[in-house]
Amino acid sequence: xxxxxxxxxxxxxxxxxxxxxxxxxxxxxxxxxxxxxxxxxxxxxxxxxxxxxxxxxxxxxxxxxxxxxxxxxxxxxxxxxxxxxxxxxxxxxxxxxxxxxxxxxxxxxxxxxxxxxxxxxxxxxxxxxxxxxxxxxxxxxxxxxxxxxxxxxxxxxxxxxxxxxxxxxxxxxxxxxxxxxxxxxxxxxxxxxxxxxxxxxxxxxxxxxxxxxxxxxxxxxxxxxxxxxxxxxxxxxxxxxxxxxxxxxxxxxxxxxxxxxxxxxxxxxxxxxxxxxxxxxxxxxxxxxxxxxxxxxxxxxxxxxxxxxxxxxxxxxxxxxxxxxxxxxxxxxxxxxxxxxxxxxxxxxxx
Numbered sequence: 030x031x032x033x034x035x036x037x038x039x040x041x042x043x044x045x046x047x048x049x050x051x052x053x054x055x056x057x058x059x060x061x062x063x064x065x066x067x068x069x070x071x072x073x074x075x076x077x078x079x080x081x082x083x084x085x086x087x088x089x090x091x092x093x094x095x096x097x098x099x100x101x102x103x104x105x106x107x108x109x110x111x112x113x114x115x116x117x118x119x120x121x122x123x124x125x126x127x128x129x130x131x132x133x134x135x136x137x138x139x140x141x142x143x144x145x146x147x148x149x150x151x152x153x154x155x156x157x158x159x160x161x162x163x164x165x166x167x168x169x170x171x172x173x174x175x176x177x178x179x180x181x182x183x184x185x186x187x188x189x190x191x192x193x194x195x196x197x198x199x200x201x202x203x204x205x206x207x208x209x210x211x212x213x214x215x216x217x218x219x220x221x222x223x224x225x226x227x228x229x230x231x232x233x234x235x236x237x238x239x240x241x242x243x244x245x246x247x248x249x250x251x252x253x254x255x256x257x258x259x260x261x262x263x264x265x266x267x268x269x270x271x272x273x274x275x276x277x278x279x280x281x282x283x284x285x286x287x288x289x290x291x292x293x294x295x296x297x298x299x300x301x302x303x304x305x306x307x308x309x310x311x312x313x314x315x316x317x318x319x320x321x322x323x324x325x326x327x328x329x330x331x332x333x334x335x336x337x338x339x340x341x342x343x344x345x346x347x348x349x350x351x352x353x354x355x356x357x358x359x360x361x362x363x364x365x366x367x368x369x370x371x372x373x374x375x376x377x378x379x380x
Contacts, residue, residue: 036312040304047297048072054293071289072298078285079302081354085336085361087306088329089170090270091313097266102314105267110307112271117278118299122292125159126151141292149290152282157221157344158228164340165206165232170273171334172202173240184327184364206233209341216345225344239269278303323371328364332357 051072055065094102127137130151141148174180175189178196183189195201210229214222243266278299285295313319319326335356339348 036315037305037308040301040308043304044076044301047301051294051297068291068294071294072301075285075288075295075298076301076305078288078350078354079299080305081358083302083306084309085329085332085357086274087309087313088319088325088361089273089333090306090310092319092326092329093266093270094310094314095319101267105270106307106311109267109271109274110304112274117275118282118303119292119296121275121278122148122152122282122295125155145290145292148292157217158224160340160344161210161225161228162232162235164337164343165210165229166236166272166337167333167340168206168209168337169202169233169236171330171337172205174330175334176202182323182327184324184367185331189327203233209338213341213345221344229341235272239272243269321372322365322368324364324368325361326364328361328367331364332360335360 048069051069052065055068056062059065059068090105094105097105123134123137123141126132126140126148127134130137130140132140172192175192176196178193180189180193183193206229210226214226217225282295282299285299289295289298336353339353339356342348
């Protein structure tokens with residue numbers, strides 16, 4: 030109980046505040062108890078959906094944060110909350126509508142509050158571009174983890190060992206992603222195909238840019254260490270995690286419109302989910318869960334590849350968010366069970 034309070038206490042308080050705001054908004058907009066309860070139910074379902082879709086995000090966040098110093102860990106877990114909750118759950122959908130419809134900020138907010146059906150239509154019309162960008166970035170995150178010749182721990186050995194061998198080929202994962210983008214674009218209409226390809230290439234370029242910034246910062250910090258300076262590393266990881274968070278949130282924001290087209294309801298529900306993902310990240314880092322369960326990280330990155338592939342394919346086919354969540358949960362659950370089994374068979378290694 031003390032552990033839950035320590036790691037999830039703030040998220041629970043945040044949830045109560047959001048539900049209270051939802052109740053106030055529901056009563057003021059519907060004027061009935063039934064309407065208010067229906068609105069609160071959607072907020073709860075959206076928060077559960079966001080958590081189920083983002084558990085692999087928490088695991089990957091934890092794997093990066095483990096290698097960052099405490100200062101940058103705290104910055105991500107505090108500053109990153111504002112970016113994830115306010116930036117991606119509120120500003121991002123508004124920005125899509127403003128750009129797509131050529132509206133100003135206040136006009137966009139007015140449209141979202143007073144004409145939610147049109148607001149939903151405009152956001153949904155940008156799905157092909159969002160799927161290309163987010164899917165490409167997430168696919169690269171997952172592929173980079175497995176295209177690593179120095180990796181000596183393998184979960185699905187028959188596949189992961191082969192991918193590690195292919196890491197000797199320069200940019201093999203980039204070529205694989207570009208082929209996937211080209212193949213999927215051939216199933217789209219010419220105009221949508223161009224949008225998809227450009228967005229996917231921009232997602233790839235964003236990944237390379239973030240990796241490049243991270244590498245430059247690491248080289249600079251290593252030079253300072255050799256000169257005897259005290260270095261607090263983490264800026265590169267901080268940037269990487271925020272872009273990764275943004276890519277994960279694309280799917281949840283678009284999928285939320287299947288339940289509601291009300292901007293306030295969506296923002297409340299997804300924000301609760303985002304806050305719990307932060308709490309899970311802190312829990313995983315401070316408890317050393319990734320070190321204790323050696324295949325859990327592998328399961329999370331396989332789930333990321335699956336999510337990236339689903340996002341890319343969603344430009345052509347409608348794939349329910351339930352399936353996305355189930356695939357991710359299944360992969361992580363199997364990797365966790367495999368880790369527990371390994372620890373039982375190798376108690377010394379587990380310790």
